[in-house]
Amino acid sequence: MTSAILVSILMTLVAASTPILLAALGELVAEKAGVLNLGVEGMMLCGAVAGFAVAFSSGSTTLGLFAALLAGVATAMVFAVLALSLNANQVATGLALTIFGIGASSLIGAGFVGRTIPRLGPIFPAALSEHPWLRVVFGHDILVYLSLALVIGIGFFLRRTRPGLILRAVGENDASAHAIGYPVIAIRYAAVAFGGALAGLGGAYFSLALTPMWADRLTAGRGWIALALVVFSAWRPGRLLVGAYLFGAVATLELQAKAAGVSFLAPEVLAMAPYLATIAVLTMMSLGRRTGRLDAPACLGKPFSAV
């Protein structure tokens, strides 16, 4: 295999992994604070459509990214008001958010179907990535580097900083955190908003970087896979990185097989692969874990009310 092909495969792998990594990192922070937001898919779709719409009408992908981020936060706030302030069931609220995201993105996106925009480009000057192998290092767009920086940043934040400690405490034992005097609900709002922002960006990665063209439901369930990856990672950002890139590898393999016209496997069977792989990974995680649910934040998904 020539190095050019290998480099192109690696580039595809990074691109396939990044949106899931972004969304999963956001969800990891929300879950560390004790909130299970199943609406990742919906927030991603809202981010994707907002990013596309703004990039399309303004001509600026940067503005598109900001719009995606804001759209992610806005939808996350809908979740937060229902699940955190009104104490609605988190599972149901997350599902509602996903159904909403599918409907809203498809409604707003109806006018954009098939339209294209300039793709989100690499941030480093092209001169740096002339050599194919340098491309693997310097040839990516800003979100790739952002996602990698966030892996380190979130890891440091959770392990080493006081706000990170407090956030974990809120997810571990909300009643105690409240008794000590920490604003449980406010901290959870912040964590959910952060999750929404990253989900929005992750969604925008589909519409601005991967396929700079609008299509209905273009995230194709990646939000759910991001949720599964958080479980796989045992709530550790480093393992999330591994998981997201493993998943990216499966997706890349699927694309390569399709492109190469592998005939013994129907395209539909290949399309099942990511979802089957996710189930397999979740199953293996459980097989490897004999001691119960020590890893999950103890208050994950439980409603909290100070009154």
Add this chain to the structure above:
Amino acid sequence: MNQPREQIVPSRLALAHISKSFPGVKANEDISLSIAPGEIHALLGENGAGKSTLVKIIYGVQQADEGTISWNGEPVAIPSPKAARKLGIGMVFQHFSLFDAMTVIENIALGLDEAVDREELKARVAAILESYSLPLDPDREVHTLSVGERQRIEIVRCLLQKPKLLIMDEPTSVLTPQEVERLFSTLRQIAAEGCSILYISHKLSEIRALCDSATILRAGRVVATCDPKVETTKRMAELMIGAELRKIEHSKTAGAGAVRLSVTGLSLPGEPPFGTDLEAVSFVARAGEILGIAGVAGNGQAELLTALSGERLAPGPATIQLDGKAIGQEGAGARRALGLACVPEERNGHAAVPDFSLADNGLLTARHRVPLAPHGWISRGSVKRFADSVIKLFDVRTTGYGALARSLSGGNLQKFIMGREIGQQPAVLVVSQPTWGVDAGAAAAIRQELVDLAAKGSAVVVISQDLDELLELADRLSVINEGRLSAPRPVASLGIDEIGLMMGGVHGAEAAAHA
């Protein structure tokens, strides 16, 4: 009138005419008290007397409707716990605010109002542990610690803030007698350094041993302020309870009857994530007797109860025998049908479903012995009648069988649960913490029911942390420690210090010796 006394040194804390009501309850009414610097002041009262509300007001968790608080002679407002800590008030709660999956040092850091560098914090914690000779490893995760060690985390948290007033809420309810002694010497040292202590308890002997003065609350009001070292225990108890103490009537059938429940070599792994393994537990319970099982919380009591109730199955059928029948592999329903009834410690969500009516809660466990749902079809009429009869016979204060379990007070719900089980006339009743969080009147009634049930020929096993309760009720007493059960001994032959040592596992080898 109960005016704060004028002193040359102003009181550290003075409360004047504090009142606080909740819908339907006057929790505090016109309460005044004052605490001098370095004084250990007891706040004494039964459950529901208004102690916790008063403490929450002092610590800024709740605000008084009326009255004033003075701090070192100056009137102050305490709008939040943070404000309280800023004044120099520290509090150790009865239920610790700890994070099980985090380390001691992380827990301490979380209890501080400002960020402290990790290394500096470690040094300061080490200094405090040393000067009060408190053994505690800062890097251990909390779930691996004993209750006494957990309490030390809370105390260290408070001491780091150099408090002027330390509030201790029922600090000894979960400690062994030895741990209590150690706690008292720490508290005396803290007080000697000039810090005032407000010590909340209903245990008179402790207050006599530790406190300089005492304020006694009943039904939200101050009924007396006294010197506990001068006042008699009996007098204080009467002030606290407001009536003559009711004695349990034993109708002893000495030399108990046939073996009804026998457990032989029961071993079971603890429930994840933080459970205790049961190791070769053996005992018998005979007709007509009450067997007490003492022990500090978290030593396998929960595991023992679920293993007996059938919520978890025993490794072999013969490990547990009821009236000679091997039932170790039978499920909870089958065991109950055969006459083994159990009442777990946790009322809400374990013994009862909070969101169900009392009628539906009756169905939960009574359907095996009372025909409430023949062939799987629920007979509403029978369900209501059964709940109604329990409510009437056991004097449960409620609006009726339709009331949700969550709407009942702890004591009333416990009476309903006990009534539901006793009403089925079980051959053996195993009950954990029968009077935990229950007011004195209901506790006496529940204990009487247990004695009466035994008198009718059932075997009763009471698992409790409350030694006084066990000494009052039980004929024989075992101690559970780290999942091992000591051989039962007649209560009459035991001294309290002996039990204490067994509970703390100091004589672990002895405690492990089985019947």
Add this chain to the structure above:
Amino acid sequence: MLEWRRRREPSLPMLALSPLIAIALTMALGMIVFTAMGYDGFHAVGSIFLTPFLEPQRWADIGVKAAPLVMIALGLAIGFRANVWNIGAEGQYVMGAIAGTGVALLTYQMTGWWILPAMVLAGILGGMAWAAIPAFLRVRLQVSEILTSLMLTYVAVQFLYFLVRGPWKDPDGFNFPQTRMFTADQTLPTVLEGTLVHLGIPAALLLALVAWLLMEKTTAGYAVKVVGLAPAAARHGGFSAERTTWATMLLSGGLAGLAGLFEAAGPFGQLTPQFPIGYGFTAIIVAFLGRLHPLGIVFGGIVLAATYVGGEIAQSTVRLPQAATGMFQALLLFMLLATDVLVRWRISWKRRAA
């Protein structure tokens, strides 16, 4: 300021009223949103929520769409009561249809009264089998059924695509990706001559009644509720959470499979790639709109079915895109979750104390 007080017991009037309040709020919010987006919001809402009920010729259509929604939602609601979150009903619906269609293709040249019952049985079993996977993974390996059941939906849909484009493609179908049309013996009979009203509608009503009896009158229904509300109490009372998880998963999978088969053997008459239209997801909203109560679900199914019918009307009257229906349904679920707060809390206006 608003004063919030937790009610000691849930308010029964609010339990019944809150879905109606949620519908009213959704209508109001929908009007605002669609007007802001440049549509005729007033008529859009009217078309979606009112026209279907006002025009009797639409009623049969509402019934046809409500039947699968009610069937799926009945199973889901029982699961939700037990804290079993099967959100992959869409996949079980598809697999039910696939299994039933499999029987249809095998019996293509046969006749007999038994063919349709055999298809029904296959449909139920197909849905159950698909639901058995997440049930097994949850009970034996503690894998969240939420994620696995959803992932399996994507797999089921791809499987359907594979079949209709490949082995099951109609040989006389001009290469369209679809199966043969079902024969008369393979098609659901209509109940009212000359209408679309098929056997599925009375079946759904009957199932609702059975589900109600099951939940209210039997210890099995009682077990479902205890397991959901207080798992430890359920164990204490001698109920097995594992068995309940299995039962509710298989029940909801079977009902979804049955709904899928009815849809395939009824309105569709064959399988096509357009077959999965999201009933499995919409049924989640139906379950909540019906407050997880079997009889409430009949009401919820009718309302959501009407939004489908009304969405089609609005496409022609105010040129509202089809996607608007989905957003309307999601708004409704948001409002339901929000108004649920009225059941648990008493909210009153109070002047702030000085």
